[in-house]
Amino acid sequence: xxxxxxxxxxxxxxxxxxxxxxxxxxxxxxxxxxxxxxxxxxxxxxxxxxxxxxxxxxxxxxxxxxxxxxxxxxxxxxxxxxxxxxxxxxxxxxxxxxxxxxxxxxxxxxxxxxxxxxxxxxxxxxxxxxxxxxxxxxxxxxxxxxxxxxxxxxxxxxxxxxxxxxxxxxxxxxxxxxxxxxxxxxxxxxxxxxxxxxxxxxxxxxxxxxxxxxxxxxxxxxxxxxxxxxxxxxxxxxxxxxxxxxxxxxxxxxxxxxxxxxxxxxxxxxxxxxxxxxxxxxxxxxxxxxxxxxxxxxxxxxxxxxxxxxxxxxxxxxxxxxxxxxxxxxxxxxxxxxxxxxxxxxxxxxxxxxxxxxxxx
Amino acid sequence: xxxxxxxxxxxxxxxxxxxxxxxxxxxxxxxxxxxxxxxxxxxxxxxxxxxxxxxxxxxxxxxxxxxxxxxxxxxxxxxxxxxxxxxxxxxxxxxxxxxxxxxxxxxxxxxxxxxxxxxxxxxxxxxxxxxxxxxxxxxxxxxxxxxxxxxxxxxxxxxxxxxxxxxxxxxxxxxxxxxxxxxxxxxxxxxxxxxxxxxxxxxxxxxxxxxxxxxxxxxxxxxxxxxxxxxxxxxxxxxxxxxxxxxxxxxxxxxxxxxxxxxxxxxxxxxxxxxxxxxxxxxxxxxxxxxxxxxxxxxxxxxxxxxxxxxxxxxxxxxxxxxxxxxxxxxxxxxxxxxxxxxxxxxxxxxxxxxxxxxxx
DNA sequence: CTGAAAGCGCTTACAG
DNA sequence: CTGAAAGCGCTTACAG
Numbered sequence: 001x002x003x004x005x006x007x008x009x010x011x012x013x014x015x016x017x018x019x020x021x022x023x024x025x026x027x028x029x030x031x032x033x034x035x036x037x038x039x040x041x042x043x044x045x046x047x048x049x050x051x052x053x054x055x056x057x058x059x060x061x062x063x064x065x066x067x068x069x070x071x072x073x074x075x076x077x078x079x080x081x082x083x084x085x086x087x088x089x090x091x092x093x094x095x096x097x098x099x100x101x102x103x104x105x106x107x108x109x110x111x112x113x114x115x116x117x118x119x120x121x122x123x124x125x126x127x128x129x130x131x132x133x134x135x136x137x138x139x140x141x142x143x144x145x146x147x148x149x150x151x152x153x154x155x156x157x158x159x160x161x162x163x164x165x166x167x168x169x170x171x172x173x174x175x176x177x178x179x180x181x182x183x184x185x186x187x188x189x190x191x192x193x194x195x196x197x198x199x200x201x202x203x204x205x206x207x208x209x210x211x212x213x214x215x216x217x218x219x220x221x222x223x224x225x226x227x228x229x230x231x232x233x234x235x236x237x238x239x240x241x242x243x244x245x246x247x248x249x250x251x252x253x254x255x256x257x258x259x260x261x262x263x264x265x266x267x268x269x270x271x272x273x274x275x276x277x278x279x280x281x282x283x284x285x286x287x288x289x290x291x292x293x294x295x296x297x298x299x300x301x302x303x304x305x306x307x308x309x310x311x312x313x314x315x316x317x318x319x320x321x322x323x324x325x326x327x328x329x330x331x332x333x334x335x336x337x338x339x340x341x342x343x344x345x346x347x348x349x350x351x352x353x354x355x356x357x358x359x360x361x
Numbered sequence: 362x363x364x365x366x367x368x369x370x371x372x373x374x375x376x377x378x379x380x381x382x383x384x385x386x387x388x389x390x391x392x393x394x395x396x397x398x399x400x401x402x403x404x405x406x407x408x409x410x411x412x413x414x415x416x417x418x419x420x421x422x423x424x425x426x427x428x429x430x431x432x433x434x435x436x437x438x439x440x441x442x443x444x445x446x447x448x449x450x451x452x453x454x455x456x457x458x459x460x461x462x463x464x465x466x467x468x469x470x471x472x473x474x475x476x477x478x479x480x481x482x483x484x485x486x487x488x489x490x491x492x493x494x495x496x497x498x499x500x501x502x503x504x505x506x507x508x509x510x511x512x513x514x515x516x517x518x519x520x521x522x523x524x525x526x527x528x529x530x531x532x533x534x535x536x537x538x539x540x541x542x543x544x545x546x547x548x549x550x551x552x553x554x555x556x557x558x559x560x561x562x563x564x565x566x567x568x569x570x571x572x573x574x575x576x577x578x579x580x581x582x583x584x585x586x587x588x589x590x591x592x593x594x595x596x597x598x599x600x601x602x603x604x605x606x607x608x609x610x611x612x613x614x615x616x617x618x619x620x621x622x623x624x625x626x627x628x629x630x631x632x633x634x635x636x637x638x639x640x641x642x643x644x645x646x647x648x649x650x651x652x653x654x655x656x657x658x659x660x661x662x663x664x665x666x667x668x669x670x671x672x673x674x675x676x677x678x679x680x681x682x683x684x685x686x687x688x689x690x691x692x693x694x695x696x697x698x699x700x701x702x703x704x705x706x707x708x709x710x711x712x713x714x715x716x717x718x719x720x721x722x
Numbered sequence: 723c724t725g726a727a728a729g730c731g732c733t734t735a736c737a738g
Numbered sequence: 739c740t741g742a743a744a745g746c747g748c749t750t751a752c753a754g
Contacts, residue, residue: 002484004747015725020749030723047482051412051421052747055730060412065464079647084445091466095476100485101464103426105452115456121408123363124461231651257647264651286440286618290592290625292653365731376741381733391739413731416746727752737742 003044012040023048054123062100063313064125065090066116066139068132080229080257081285082302086131086153089306097314113138120148127317129309133157133165133199149320151313153305155199164316166309166327168300170200173331174207174252176356177280177298180333181250182215183350184340186278190223190248192237192258201226204254204282223248227258234261242269250278250339256285256297263291263338279338289361293337299359300331332357364405373401384409415484423461424674425486426451427477427500429493441590441618442646443663447492447514450667458675474499481509488678490670494518494526494560510681512674514666516560525677527670527688529661531561534692535568535613537717538641538659541694542611543576544711545701547639551584551609553598553619562587565615565643584609588619595622603630611639611700617646617658624652624699640699650722654698660720661692693718 005023009016014037021029022037040046054060067083094101102125106112116139119125128143133154143150144159152165181189191208193201205224212219222244227233234257241248242265253259259281266273273279273293281288284299308327316322335347335358351358366384370377375398382390383398401407415421428444455462463486467473477500480486489504494515504511505520513526542550552569554562566585573580583605588594595618602609603626614620620642627634634640634654642649645660669688677683696708696719712719 002482002747005749006747016747017725017727017749018723021724024749028723033723045482047478049416049747050483050485051415052730053749054412055410055416055732055747056749058730079442079445081440081442081445084440084442091464092468095466095468095472099466100479101466103452103462103464105456105460105462107453107456111456117408118461121363121406122411124411231648235651260648260651264653267653287592287621287648290596290621292625292628363731366733367731377732378734378741378743379739382740385733389739394739410731413746414733416731416748417733419746723754725752725754728750730748732746733744735744738740 002049003046004049005046007044008037008040008046011044012037058123059317060124060126061098062102062125063090063094063310063317064102064104064116064119064128066104066112066128066130066132068112080255081287082255082283083131085285085302086306086309089303089308090129090310091306092303093307093310093314099310099314109138113142116142120146127151127313129153129313133167134195134197135199136197149313149316151309151316153309155203157199160326162324164312164324164326166305166312166329168305168331169328170203171207172355173282173298173300174204175211176354177252177333178208178211179354180350180356180358181252181278181280181339182211182217183353184250184278186250186340187217188223188246188248189217189219189250189252190225190241191219191252191254192225192227192234192241192262193254194226194229194233194258196226201254204252208252220246229255229257231257231261231264234258235265236261238262238265242271248277250280253279253281256281256283256288256295259295259297259338260287260291263293263295267292273338274340278340280333281338284334288334289336291338294361296336296339297334298331299334301329304329330357332359335360363410364407365410366407368405369398369401369407372405373398419484421485421487422459423463423486424455424671424678425463425465425477425480425489427465427473427489427491427493429473441616442648443616443644444492446646446663447667447670450664450669451490451671452667453664454668454671454675460671460675470499474503477503481507488512488674490514490674494528495556495558496560497558510674510677512670512677514670516564518560521687523685525673525685525687527666527673527690529666529692530689531564532568533716534643534659534661535565536572537715538613538694539569539572540715541711541717541719542613542639542641542700543572543578544714545611545639547611547701548578549584549607549609550578550580550611550613551586551602552580552613552615553586553588553595553602553623554615555587555590555594555619557587562615565613569613581607590616590618592618592622592625595619596626597622599623599626603632609638611641614640614642617642617644617649617656620656620658620699621648621652624654624656628653634699635701639701641694642699645695649695650697652699655722657697657700658695659692660695662690665690691718693720696721 005019008019104115106115127149135157156163225237227237281297284297288295366380369380465476467476488510496518517524586598588598642658645658649656
């Protein structure tokens, strides 16, 4: 059915080798022959068979994307627009390099693991991009063991020196966000975050906790909530906080989807934001500027996270000997309306104490 | 580097053919040989080379996914969670059938078209899934011309008899939604929808328009807005409506992201929903129950749309002679708080006049 | 500058 | 029940 190199060869009166060389634009071939062969290719509508090429070259120019698609059993239900945004960044770089994208479709950790094994051992991809990072991840171990090129979006759970990853400096960001809250006068600050196994969650929590304890503030245990990544999760968590005797005056939320759930409950209970409760969040997802009130949140540059990760991975694939590296994507706090409003001057002042870019929108 | 069938053959003292037969579990091979060979495969960690297989079998067991990723030039910026949801459905079915997923990464129509050509002509996939449907789409034409298996999520722009597609009955739904609005007493109803080239937009618009005209109501031209699929798009459109002399009392919005923008502006301008303006929308995206007020919207069963589409495609791939078919995914109106509230009884009454499932949440 | 030959890793008629 | 041979569509040393 498909036109092959042989068909071209016969019709152009040359050998298949010559056709192959014309395709790869080898300088060895004479101009005349090139033109002749190219014309025939045009006429017959030739297109190289991908698999035949891969079989001899080895390189697939494809990357495998590992998404945490709804791991229901782990309550990691990702209905999070975050991933769509990362993928845009990934897609953009990858396209510029003529690489293709392969996706896992597994729905449990075990299935996703199998998907990865298939990709790697079946030689379907040249590298793997992990869009998340969590503790005790068998996939990372598998990849390391097989010395297969991969890049992590997020901070490695361990083995940091040997893994190439792209991440924000979540610990530092969390410190600065917390300092920001402190400078606003808050002392009773609660935390709502995603699954504990995720490294992002842990890093943001540590930054938060460490900063408070440096200020001599301790956080009661029931001020710290871990929940699934959904509006409902955010909902449930604030509800719990609101049942406490001593209410927090600020809530540090690690994701905008969660924050949406938080704002929702507060609005329903007619608790005024930011007058009664201050809310900060992370990720600056597409709806962050349109919640009620508009969310003050850290823009972590999701697109760039994806773009850089893809770039690192392609580099790694094309030069396997490259040493592991880590790219830190910059971020900034986008101040909107969910934190106690203070005069512009004082914001500047606060800002000067922080190691952190602040932008008012 | 990789272990091949040959390695196994030598170590197991059989021929490569035998190993191949063991892998495909051929009944011809004796039990003893099978055990012996399997043991060696185990020891050596054998995994079949995907590309070698494809080269001889032809089948890739891979599907290509065409996403309308941010076609900036066409103002079709899709930051819409819709696609993540469809992909869940697609992934779920595909995984059960051991198929893999390939993604386009192009960012303009031209690039995406090239991605598709590469997939098809390079024999990288067995079928193509188009996650959207629009007028004058060169991709559809290409696929039809090459008689390549594909399935459309959405209604074909033309050539309906020859294309397999999965869609909601958007025209009918729009009719019923409009009737619903009419029965609520609205006469001045505006429309905010996405790009005109998209068939969904057109179908929902026609259903809307036809129903109104059947009721003897005409819609002024400036009551009909087409905008990009973003909160900002929704924002801009209501702003325009609010500048009109004669304000609509209801707005028919074709997508929740747009509706979010609509609600946002109305809230800012302190226009009360639903008391002053009623809003209905489509898709029931993850945040629809959490806007302020919670959105009344049509649940189009996004997941099932993806699931069925993948199913149709695999069927088509595995039986090329299958006749084109069309699957209509059911939908229902989820009544929340953006439409003028009326007593439960009258909702029942209204419902009885509609050819449409209504659910109160 | 061009061609014949071997080979990438598999499968599958064809023999036996 | 098992093996030798041909072939899937390409690339790339090796000759000339």
